[in-house]
Amino acid sequence: MTLLLASFDPPYWLSTLIKVVVVSAVVPTTALILGMVFLFKIMSWMQSRLGPQEAGPRGTLQLLADGVKFLQKEDIAPNGADRWVFKVAPLVVLMSTLLLYVALPASMRLVVADLDVGVFFVLAISSLSVIGVLMAGWASANKYSLMGALRAAGQLIAYELPMVLAVVGVVIQAGTMSLNGIVFAQADGAIFGWGGIGNPYILTQFVGFFIFIAAVQAELTQPPFDMPVAESEIVSGYQVEYTGFRFLIFFLAEFATAFAFAAIAAVLFLGGWAVPWLPTSSDWYYVLGPIVLFAKVMMVAFIIFWVRFTYPRFREDQLQSLAWKVLIPLALVNIVVTAALKVVL
Amino acid sequence: MTAVSDPQSVAALAAEAVDNRINLDFETEGMTLNMGPQHPATHGTMRIVARLDGEQVISAEPMCGYMHRGYEKLTEVRTYPQINALINRIDWLGSFANEVPFILAAEKLMDVEAPPRAQWIRTILFEMSRIANISLFLGDFGLQLGGMTAAFYAFRDREWVLNQIESATGGRFHPNFDRIGGLKDDLPKGWIDSSHTAMDKLLAFCDELEDLLVGNEIFQARTRGIGVIPAEIALSYGLSGANLRASGVDWDLRRDNCPPGLVYDKADWKVWTHPDGDCFARTWVRLQETREAAKIVKQLLDTIPSGPVMAKVPRIIKVPEGEAYVATENPLGEMGYYVVSKGDLVPFRVKIRSASFNNVSIVPWVARGAYVPDLVSILGSLYFILGDIDR
Numbered sequence: 001m002t003l004l005l006a007s008f009d010p011p012y013w014l015s016t017l018i019k020v021v022v023v024s025a026v027v028p029t030t031a032l033i034l035g036m037v038f039l040f041k042i043m044s045w046m047q048s049r050l051g052p053q054e055a056g057p058r059g060t061l062q063l064l065a066d067g068v069k070f071l072q073k074e075d076i077a078p079n080g081a082d083r084w085v086f087k088v089a090p091l092v093v094l095m096s097t098l099l100l101y102v103a104l105p106a107s108m109r110l111v112v113a114d115l116d117v118g119v120f121f122v123l124a125i126s127s128l129s130v131i132g133v134l135m136a137g138w139a140s141a142n143k144y145s146l147m148g149a150l151r152a153a154g155q156l157i158a159y160e161l162p163m164v165l166a167v168v169g170v171v172i173q174a175g176t177m178s179l180n181g182i183v184f185a186q187a188d189g190a191i192f193g194w195g196g197i198g199n200p201y202i203l204t205q206f207v208g209f210f211i212f213i214a215a216v217q218a219e220l221t222q223p224p225f226d227m228p229v230a231e232s233e234i235v236s237g238y239q240v241e242y243t244g245f246r247f248l249i250f251f252l253a254e255f256a257t258a259f260a261f262a263a264i265a266a267v268l269f270l271g272g273w274a275v276p277w278l279p280t281s282s283d284w285y286y287v288l289g290p291i292v293l294f295a296k297v298m299m300v301a302f303i304i305f306w307v308r309f310t311y312p313r314f315r316e317d318q319l320q321s322l323a324w325k326v327l328i329p330l331a332l333v334n335i336v337v338t339a340a341l342k343v344v345l
Numbered sequence: 346m347t348a349v350s351d352p353q354s355v356a357a358l359a360a361e362a363v364d365n366r367i368n369l370d371f372e373t374e375g376m377t378l379n380m381g382p383q384h385p386a387t388h389g390t391m392r393i394v395a396r397l398d399g400e401q402v403i404s405a406e407p408m409c410g411y412m413h414r415g416y417e418k419l420t421e422v423r424t425y426p427q428i429n430a431l432i433n434r435i436d437w438l439g440s441f442a443n444e445v446p447f448i449l450a451a452e453k454l455m456d457v458e459a460p461p462r463a464q465w466i467r468t469i470l471f472e473m474s475r476i477a478n479i480s481l482f483l484g485d486f487g488l489q490l491g492g493m494t495a496a497f498y499a500f501r502d503r504e505w506v507l508n509q510i511e512s513a514t515g516g517r518f519h520p521n522f523d524r525i526g527g528l529k530d531d532l533p534k535g536w537i538d539s540s541h542t543a544m545d546k547l548l549a550f551c552d553e554l555e556d557l558l559v560g561n562e563i564f565q566a567r568t569r570g571i572g573v574i575p576a577e578i579a580l581s582y583g584l585s586g587a588n589l590r591a592s593g594v595d596w597d598l599r600r601d602n603c604p605p606g607l608v609y610d611k612a613d614w615k616v617w618t619h620p621d622g623d624c625f626a627r628t629w630v631r632l633q634e635t636r637e638a639a640k641i642v643k644q645l646l647d648t649i650p651s652g653p654v655m656a657k658v659p660r661i662i663k664v665p666e667g668e669a670y671v672a673t674e675n676p677l678g679e680m681g682y683y684v685v686s687k688g689d690l691v692p693f694r695v696k697i698r699s700a701s702f703n704n705v706s707i708v709p710w711v712a713r714g715a716y717v718p719d720l721v722s723i724l725g726s727l728y729f730i731l732g733d734i735d736r
Contacts, residue, residue, distance in 0.1 A: 047497035143378055147400070147717070223491050224563050232385045232489045233721050312563050313491030315718045316400070 019112045023101050031255035035063045037298070038305040039255075046309050070251075073244035080141035081241070089139060090242065090249035092132030097253045099125045100260040105180045107273045107289025108280065118179035119171060122264055123164055126219060129253065130156045133228065136250075137238035148237020151316055152228035155218055158323035159225070163215035165331035166208040169338040170201050170268045179264075183272035187280045197276040202269040207334045209269045211327050213300075216261045217307060218319065220254065224311040225319055259297060262304060266296035375403060378717070382411045386489060386721045389731030393708070395720065402720055405712035407705050412735040420695040425451055425525060425662050428695070433519040435699060436733040439478035439676040441470045441510065444523040447695075449606045450671040450684045451525045454664045459606055463527040463654040468607050469540070469645050470510065470522065471673075472638040476547055477506045478676035479587075479635045482728050483551075486628060487558045489725035490567050495558045502550035505543040512536060525662055527655035537646050544639040551636050559625075559632060568624035572711050572723035575622060582710065583703040586678025587634055588727060590618045591626035598674035607673065612644040624726035631728070663690055677701050677733055701733035 010018065040062060044051025052059030077083050103118045105111040115121050130152055137149020171177055174185035182201075189199025202209050218225035229237040239250050266272060273289035274280050314322070381392035390411035396403045416435065420428050432447055433440040445467060452458065459467070484499020507517050512533055514520035522529050558564050574584070579592040589596055597616040599609045617633035619626035666688040672681030678700025685694040704727050711727075712720050 043493075047494050048501055049497055143376060223493075226491060227718070230491060230718070232491065232725075233718050235385065309494055310557075311492060312487060312558070312561060312567060313718075314563055315567060315716065317716075318566055 023098060023112060027098055027101060027256045028252055030259035031252045032063050034255045034259050034301060034305075035251075036060060038301060042302070042305060043309050046306070067248060070248040071245050075244045075246060076241075078141055078241050082139040082141070085135050085139035086241075087246070089132045089136035090246045090253070092135060093129045093253045094132075094249050096125055096128035096132065097256045097260065099128070100257065100264075103179060104260065104263050105183065105267065105273060105289075106293050107285040108180060110286065110289055111180065114180055115178065117177045119167055119177045119182070119268070122179075122260075123160075123167065126257070126261070127156055127160055129257070133238050136242070140238065140241040142241050144234040144236075144240050145238045147234050148228045148230075148240070151234075152221065152238065154316060155221070155225065155228060155319060158320050159215040159218035162211050162323055162327035162331050163219065165328060165335060166211035166215065167268060168331075169205050169208040169334045172335065172338050172342055173201060173204060179267050179272070183267060183274050184280055186271045187274040187276075198271060198274070200269065200271040205269060205334070205338070207330060209265070211331050211334075212265060212268070213303060213307075214327060216265065216304060218323075219261065220258050220304070222258075222304065222308040223313050224307070226313050227316050227319065230313060258301065258304060262297040262300040263293060265300045266293060270296045270300070272296070380720075381408075386724050387731075388485070391705070391729075391731055391734065393720070393724070395712070395717070397717065400717045402712050402715050402717065405708055405720060407708045409702070409705070409734050412731050414736065416736045417695055417697055420692055422691060424690050425664065425692070428692070429523060430519070430521045432697070433521055434732060435697065435736055436478070436675065436677055436680070436701075436730050437518060438481055438730060439474035440516075440518055441474040441514070441520045441522065442478075442673070442675045443680065444521070445471055445607070446604070446671045446673045446675075446680055447682045447684070448523045448525055449604050449673070450669045450682045451662075451664055452606060453604075453669045453671060454667050454684065454686055455525065455658070455662075456665075457526045457656055457658055459527045459656055460653050461608075461650045462531075462652045463656075464606055464608050465611075465645055465649045466513075466528055466532060466654065467523065468609065469642050469649075470513065470520070471607065472642045472645075473506050473510055473540075475638045475676045476635055476642075477503055477510065479631050479638075480506070480547065480550065482631060483554050483558070483628070483635070486725045486728075487554075487564070489721050490564060492558060492561075492564070495554060498550065498553065498557070502546060505546045509536070509540050509543050512539070524655065524658075526658035527653070531654050537649065540646055541643060544643050547639050548636060551632060551639075555632060559628060565625060567718070567722055568628060568726065569621070571624045571719045572715065572726060573621065573623045574707060574711055578707070578710065579622070582707040584678070584707060585700050585703065586674065586676070587630045588627055588678065588704050590616065591630045592622035593618055593620045598672060598679055602672070604671050604673060608645065609641070611648060612641045614641050614644075624722045627726040627728070661690070663688065664692070672698065675700060677728065677730060678704060697736055699733045699736060701729035701731075702736075705729050705734060 040051045040059065052062035055062040055065045077086050100122055102112045103115050103121050105114065133152045134149045137145045170182060174182040176182060176185065186200050187198045191199050191203065221228045229239060239247060242250060273285060273293040275288070275292050278284060376397045378395045378397050379392065380395055381387045382390040387393060392408040392411065393405050394408060395405045416431060419431060423431060428447065429444055432443045435443045480503045481499050484496040487495030510520060511517045513536055514522035574592050576592045576594050579589050579594065595616060595618050600616055603609050614637045617630050617637070619630050664686040666686055668683070668685045670681055670683040672679050679698065680700055681698040683696035684692050687693040708724070708727070712723055715723060
């Protein structure tokens, strides 16, 4: 089986078709898994309540039932809305999510496009979603939507810089911007000459990991940084006028992006699809790689959602001062220390 | 009455500065944001017309009356026992506390006194409804600030108190248990022990919430120094209850002016105040108040006397001619009934003084210059209940 996969070398049209099908199947699936496991089960467990119980065994099909319900709803555009922009906006958000999956490696060759600048690509693409959010907020002709969209745009300035700077430390240590290259560097690395478990960068880049997770939280507009969609203040912000499948697209994009960022964090800091004691050239990774990556993603996602369910939300200006006064200086110090150690060692 | 502390005078200066800024001839084009009548932060049907400059609130005007039910008029065509069922619906989270001042006013007019056991049980149930009310506030305020989990914990642990109220009175939210001259029934068997357990659970809930929410840095960043109300301003707007105590005014009707028929002097407890007057102070005072209420209940449960729960009153209640005002320290603040009787089966006129109506009257003053997220903190921490505003 693994040998068969290793020798599989399809023509260009077939590989393109496979990639399109896989990405468009994986994105909703990941969103469903995260929504089901964390939003329903883990959240209800943390809040000492039962959660969904009726749809499917122990309520596991609740999200599918919700999705079907959304599809049945009428697609309403408000009266004063800029109809064309209003309808396109969710697709723009979803597009940025789909593009994120292009560069994610699930093993050495199970990757849609193994870019040399993979890190750069995912960070750049992820901020595109704000364009869709701004479009949605502006076109909705609603004051709450507009405030939510402007908050999202302001938030982008605050978290994007710490996120990039946090990743720079990893890039310096790995010496490459390719996501697969970073996985290899961690698998082949050594801790003070001991290569037993490789060198997952969470051990050396723990400051970067902390900053990255905080910035991811802001990117995903989750508590404590959920000001753009704050229900109790601006009533879900830019999503307030959306109904039916367009709202569903926002929902899908949010959770698929959460999965993608958890995967990026797993690749950058936890060693990605590789496990210790099995060389990265092994053919077993065609099967094992996605499983290992998925396990690591769930660990990171648990942290992300744990924080989401626990903390109250910041105010917009408090996020700005946190980002500019704490996270960015911390990330810069981290870069300097990493670079110095890289030169010395 | 305490002196104005430093943060309070700073806040007053800031409010003045905003006033001056607003009065400038040159003003950028603002935006009027209509928060409500259907908005999560108003938890009910209140409307706040906020004039915004960016995200800063230039003026905020609360518009009440969407839920006006005409209770004061309805009391004029209902007998006293019927009114008792009606006024349960004023502050629907702490219903039993609504009945007590009205019944006490009627008792005062009729010159009846409830037997000691009834007085004890009244006080216990009064404090239990306070706990039911404020413990929900503590969780709900977390929800207002974005922390979902606290609200679910509050709903979970409030159930302990509601179960006790239900097993004693038969009603979870609207007991309708108080009678002129006593109570409807005696306590059920085993109620005292299970109430002790419930109070222990509630004290543990207070500790848990202090860890989860009140001690949280983000929570403190969102509430400390936000919506500061100096003591003079609070008094001049007629604030009462925890909102007033959070501004440093040591004032509690339970201790200072306890009407006969409640036995707060039989328990050892403390009135908590906080000097800051901000949203955090209001939350903290309520948290301490919940703890004190649990302590009061536990002490009174141990000293509850035996005897009847109903004094001798005529079967058909006719209140002699006269006027009486009785106010008690309800969960939301001072609640009083001014009852005017002409010796009939029904009162001639009842004026209901409910705390929330006065408490929201300060919103235009305190919201000026705040940001939209702070407006939510302020509204949440002032803690009004729509039924209590609109009656």
